[in-house]
Amino acid sequence: MRTRQVLNTFFLIGALLLVFNPLRAQDSVKVGDRPPDFTLPAATKDSIIAGGVHLADRIGRNNIVIGFFPAAWSGGCTKEFCTMRDNFGSLSDLGADVLAISGDYVFSLHQWAMEQHFQFTLLSDHNHAVAKRYQSYNPQSGFNRRTIYLVDREGKVAYIDRAYDPNSLASFNKLKAELQRLKK
8 A cells, every 4th residue: 555655646746747847838939939038148259248138139120040059169069150150141131130049158158259250149048047948958968959049020939940950051041041031
């Protein structure tokens, strides 16, 4: 009888965790939703932005590409954002601003942006709170997942790529196609 009570307790706890798990409740960010708002410390190649960047302040001006990435200075992330850097003119022509988010400290992001001559803003989500809200954190590795969210001028998520591949232009071209669609 005692074993049965223990098992029932474990099943009840498991069911409650499934229902009330905050990560599960947040896995509902999808196309058409308003993106979770945030303010994060930020850097560009020219400076560190002391007050940070607030997403809500950016909505309405341009479409916003929010790119979560694992780590500055790594090969895949450098390739991903050098592709965006090298195509920054076409992204701008399509009405896009880029916000790149990692768990790196803002000072490291500033140095990386200077070295790579990035024209866009890099944001520091050191405790990964924002990445978790966007389902872009990998608890097993302790790093962000490489994901792209596109927020339109009306402040709605217009496109999500949860498997962005920096080693293939196909992912980047899909993002450009979505920006082109929004421009029409």
